[in-house]
Amino acid sequence: MRLEYFLLIDRIAELRLDERTIRADATVPDTSTIFEGHFPGYPLMPGVLLIETMNQASGWLLIALTKFTRMPFFAAVKEAKLRSFVTHGQKLSVSASMKHEGSGYAMTSAEIRHDGKVVCNADLTFRMVEFPSPDFRASMEKVAAEIQFPMEALGHG
Amino acid sequence: MSSTFDTVANIISETCDIEREKITPESHAIDDLGIDSLDFLDIAFAIDKAFGIKLPLEQWTQEVNDGKASTEQYFVLKNLTARIDELIAAKSAPA
Numbered sequence: 639m640r641l642e643y644f645l646l647i648d649r650i651a652e653l654r655l656d657e658r659t660i661r662a663d664a665t666v667p668d669t670s671t672i673f674e675g676h677f678p679g680y681p682l683m684p685g686v687l688l689i690e691t692m693n694q695a696s697g698w699l700l701i702a703l704t705k706f707t708r709m710p711f712f713a714a715v716k717e718a719k720l721r722s723f724v725t726h727g728q729k730l731s732v733s734a735s736m737k738h739e740g741s742g743y744a745m746t747s748a749e750i751r752h753d754g755k756v757v758c759n760a761d762l763t764f765r766m767v768e769f770p771s772p773d774f775r776a777s778m779e780k781v782a783a784e785i786q787f788p789m790e791a792l793g794h795g
Numbered sequence: 796m797s798s799t800f801d802t803v804a805n806i807i808s809e810t811c812d813i814e815r816e817k818i819t820p821e822s823h824a825i826d827d828l829g830i831d832s833l834d835f836l837d838i839a840f841a842i843d844k845a846f847g848i849k850l851p852l853e854q855w856t857q858e859v860n861d862g863k864a865s866t867e868q869y870f871v872l873k874n875l876t877a878r879i880d881e882l883i884a885a886k887s888a889p890a
Contacts, residue, residue, distance in 0.1 A: 713833055740843060742853035743836045763836060 639691075641670045646691040647732065650787050653702055658736035660699035662785070664691055664750075666728045673726060683724035688758045689715055692748035696734040696762050698787060700744050701778070703736065705792045709778070710744065710764035718760035728752050734762075742766055799846075799883075800876045806841040807872075810834065820873035825866060848882040 639646050652661040666683050673681035693712045700710040724730070734748035744766055749759035769775040782789060804818040811834050824830045830838065839850045858864035868874055 713836065738840055738843065739849075740836070740839055741849055741851050742856065743839070745840060765836075 639664050639667055641667060641672050641687065644690070645694075645781065645784075646687065647694045647698065647785050649785050650698060651731070653699070653788050653791055655702060655791060658699070658703060659733065660695055660702070660735075661731060661733045662695045662698070664730045664732055666724060666726050666730065668727050670726070681726045683726075683728075685718075685720045685758070688720060688724060688750060689718055689760055691730070691732055691750060692734065692758070692760055693762060693764075695732040696746040696748050696764065698782075698785075699734050699736065699746065700764060700766065701782075702787070702792060703739070704766065706775070706779070706782075706789075707768070708766040709769045709774070710766055712762065713743070713765045714763035716761040716763075718758070720758045722752070722755065722757040724750075724752065724757055730757070737761065799879055800872065802845055803842060803872060803876055803879065806845065807838055810837045810841060818872065820871075820876070822872050823867065824870040824872065824875070826870075842879065846879055846883055848879065848886060850879070850882070 639648060647662045647664055649663045650660065651663050654660070672684065672687075676682055676684050697710045700708070729752070731751045732748070733751070734746045737745040737747050742765065744764050746762045746764070747759070748762055749756050751757065769778070800820055804815060807813060807818055807824070807828065807830070808815040811828070811830055813828055818828065822828055824835065824838075839852055843849055855864070855869045859866055859869070869878065
């Protein structure tokens with residue numbers, strides 16, 4: 639995780655287009671300016687960033703399922719449950735599955751596990767729109783490469 | 796009144812916390828009931844699930860934005876209900 643850059647997924651570990659699921663790895667950094675305030679001497683991963691982490695895993699799933707033709711923008715979160723504290727240095731497994739693919743929107747269910755235990759989960763809604771510009775898409779492709787997004791898998795979906 | 800309308804009206808009532816009596820076939824979802832585009836996604840989701848269809852929201856939005864259709868054609872509930880019935884019929888029609 640690079641919290642200050644809002645890049646919360648480290649690596650796509652598994653993408654199953656047939657099952658419409660994704661799993662990603664994310665390690666909470668040992669140090670971050672965020673932990674200086676949240677909280678002094680008691681570093682906790684902010685819940686909003688855990689939700690954003692689930693968003694990003696879901697987003698990569700949706701980008702994969704639409705073969706990089708649509709950009710998902712976060713629109714709503716429901717039933718978010720922050721079940722355990724998440725702190726610095728923890729290795730997280732983030733998974734998401736397609737719940738409903740509508741016209742111009744999609745809904746996913748996502749969760750984060752640490753040591754096999756669910757630490758948070760939520761149902762998420764995204765608006766699916768065309769990439770705002772070629773540069774925007776190129777920047778997403780660059781991030782995709784950084785997190786080992788299996789671009790080659792899209793050709794077989 | 797058609798069962799399609801009743802199902803849609805109930806979905807809107809429950810999803811947007813609008814009194815069921817205020818929802819009529821003449822109601823415009825946006826102008827009369829005050830439903831915004833985000834709330835309408837929840838309604839579309841519930842309609843998709845209830846009827847086993849996929850409301851073509853992208854197409855409708857594009858047509859309205861292009862001036863090829865009015866919002867009344869899709870978002871006055873009697874018209875929305877008619878569209879849903881068409882989609883249901885198209886789904887069950889032989890290929």
